[in-house]
Amino acid sequence: MLVLLAYGIGSEARRAVNPADKVLPAPAQIVETAQRLITQPDKRSGDILFWTDTAASLERLGYGVAIAAGIALVFGLVIGILPIARTMLSPFVNVLSMIPPLAILPILFIMLGLGEVSKVALIAIGITPFLIRDLAQRVAELPPEQIVKAQTLGATSLAIGLRVALPQALPRLLGSLRLSLGPAWLFLIAAEAVAADAGLGYRIFLVRRYLAMDVILTYVIWITLLAFLLDLALRLVSRFAFPWAEEGL
Amino acid sequence: MSFVEVERISQSYGGRPILDRVSTSAEEGEFVSIVGASGCGKSTFLRLLLAQELPTRGRISIAGAPPAREPGPDRGVVFQRYSVFPHMSVRQNLVAASALGANFWGGLFGAKCKAAQKVADDALDRIGLAHVAHAYPSALSGGMQQRLAIAQALMARPKILLLDEPFGALDPGTRITMHAFLMELRAETGMTVFMVTHDLAEGFKLGDRVLVFDKPRWDPADPNAVGATITYDFDARDGGIPFQRLQETTHVPIEL
Numbered sequence: 001m002l003v004l005l006a007y008g009i010g011s012e013a014r015r016a017v018n019p020a021d022k023v024l025p026a027p028a029q030i031v032e033t034a035q036r037l038i039t040q041p042d043k044r045s046g047d048i049l050f051w052t053d054t055a056a057s058l059e060r061l062g063y064g065v066a067i068a069a070g071i072a073l074v075f076g077l078v079i080g081i082l083p084i085a086r087t088m089l090s091p092f093v094n095v096l097s098m099i100p101p102l103a104i105l106p107i108l109f110i111m112l113g114l115g116e117v118s119k120v121a122l123i124a125i126g127i128t129p130f131l132i133r134d135l136a137q138r139v140a141e142l143p144p145e146q147i148v149k150a151q152t153l154g155a156t157s158l159a160i161g162l163r164v165a166l167p168q169a170l171p172r173l174l175g176s177l178r179l180s181l182g183p184a185w186l187f188l189i190a191a192e193a194v195a196a197d198a199g200l201g202y203r204i205f206l207v208r209r210y211l212a213m214d215v216i217l218t219y220v221i222w223i224t225l226l227a228f229l230l231d232l233a234l235r236l237v238s239r240f241a242f243p244w245a246e247e248g249l
Numbered sequence: 250m251s252f253v254e255v256e257r258i259s260q261s262y263g264g265r266p267i268l269d270r271v272s273t274s275a276e277e278g279e280f281v282s283i284v285g286a287s288g289c290g291k292s293t294f295l296r297l298l299l300a301q302e303l304p305t306r307g308r309i310s311i312a313g314a315p316p317a318r319e320p321g322p323d324r325g326v327v328f329q330r331y332s333v334f335p336h337m338s339v340r341q342n343l344v345a346a347s348a349l350g351a352n353f354w355g356g357l358f359g360a361k362c363k364a365a366q367k368v369a370d371d372a373l374d375r376i377g378l379a380h381v382a383h384a385y386p387s388a389l390s391g392g393m394q395q396r397l398a399i400a401q402a403l404m405a406r407p408k409i410l411l412l413d414e415p416f417g418a419l420d421p422g423t424r425i426t427m428h429a430f431l432m433e434l435r436a437e438t439g440m441t442v443f444m445v446t447h448d449l450a451e452g453f454k455l456g457d458r459v460l461v462f463d464k465p466r467w468d469p470a471d472p473n474a475v476g477a478t479i480t481y482d483f484d485a486r487d488g489g490i491p492f493q494r495l496q497e498t499t500h501v502p503i504e505l
Contacts, residue, residue: 143330143331145328145330145331145332146331146332146334148299148301148320148326148328149326149328149331149332149333149334149398149401149402150334150349151319151320151321152299152320152321152322152324152325152326152402152405152407153322153345153346153349153350153401153402153404153405154321154322154349154350154351154405155349155350159349159350159352160349163345163348163349164334167336167337168335168336242336243385244335244336244337244338244385244386244387245335245336
């Protein structure tokens with residue numbers, strides 16, 4: 001509330017000096033712009049750009065995060081359970097996670113083209129190492145008593161992985177996914193800013209040229225809302241699917 | 250040859266001897282309590298029995314089988330904590346006891362799953378946890394969790410049951426109920442049990458024998474030079490007083 005109030009005052013002050021000021025548009029103007037963006041189709045394509053942007057971005061984000069989660073689950077479990085895999089793969093993953101993902105964005109664009117694949121790849125590459133390390137850590141922290149108990153019940157390593165470690169790794173995976181959604185959005189918007197023809201990040205960087213602060217602010221608020229909703233959804237899924245993991249992740 | 254045969258096992262970590270030439274044996278159906286001061290190797294001894302670790306020297310053989318290289322279904326175990334799977338409900342924990350070892354991916358389907366559930370439900374009735382069958386272990390009291398852990402360990406029909414301070418984290422009242430529960434189960438199954446405990450009274454109350462682990466010699470210059478071994482092997486039947494049963498007929502009617 002205070003932030004909104006401060007914005008209102010700042011905006012008022014600037015427009016008192018220059019009524020055509022574009023840097024801090026009036027809240028009323030933002031609402032008006034938002035309404036126009038959400039409801040009115042683009043003159044040329046006939047689509048409502050706001051929604052096509054949202055769909056394009058969410059699709060990239062979804063693929064990227066899903067791929068990252070899948071890879072992380074497999075490698076996290078293997079590294080966490082098998083000591084051989086730990087000694088072989090763990091240093092590799094650690095080094096991999098040191099590479100700044102944005103620095104290899106040009107490589108991705110060169111290798112994978114400017115299409116969807118490179119953007120999805122950037123998101124996946126950006127958050128996978130973190131997810132792997134977090135999951136491996138969690139799996140390695142399982143009490144050895146549980147593993148021994150499973151062994152005395154006759155379980156093979158695969159059975160321990162599937163029936164003991166995997167179910168206990170899943171809520172942690174959701175938890176770390178929630179944490180890595182922030183970086184995922186960052187990579188998405190960065191990739192879209194560089195090369196795209198649709199997407200929330202693309203639109204923001206496009207209208208920046210016209211100093212269209214009202215559009216940018218609408219998009220920023222929308223992205224924040226989307227991120228919040230995704231986080232909430234993951235939290236609800238976690239609570240519904242894993243009621244036994246009582247500690248709040 | 251005895252059911253459990255321990256032959257001159259020694260264990261050392263990084264050159265520091267923990268156990269030194271421990272030899273003992275136990276008959277089938279015997280309840281052996283293991284007591285001793287902290288750090289005298291009684292938990293190490295249990296881990297060796299469990300085959301969670303391999304001894305530096307010596308061998309342990311159970312029911313004539315060659316020494317195991319890792320924990321298997323012929324040994325059942327209950328630890329002080331973390332002995333049940335937190336992500337499974339009470340019933341699922343018992344079903345998993347049958348399912349985990351059934352095949353290489355550890356799951357059961359169809360008729361076999363039904364059968365395992367039936368066995369699990371029977372066990373739940375017997376251990377008095379049927380009313381919490383669908384609760385998760387975190388919602389159970391410590392005593393209930395340990396009861397579940399013991400039942401789960403017994404589901405796999407192990408040859409020996411190993412208990413590592415199973416009642417150490419329980420309050421005294423619950424502990425006494427658990428003693429009764431354990432004795433009942435034992436009378437039913439005739440299981441060979443090894444139990445590590447800190448509580449001497451508990452060891453003598455439950456055990457047929459009480460093994461005491463201690464260092465036979467104490468080197469003041471280097472306290473870590475000598476490993477521990479079994480220093481006493483008490484007969485703990487009849488409340489720890491041997492020969493209190495009448496050994497000869499006195500022809501006098503006595504009331505027992």
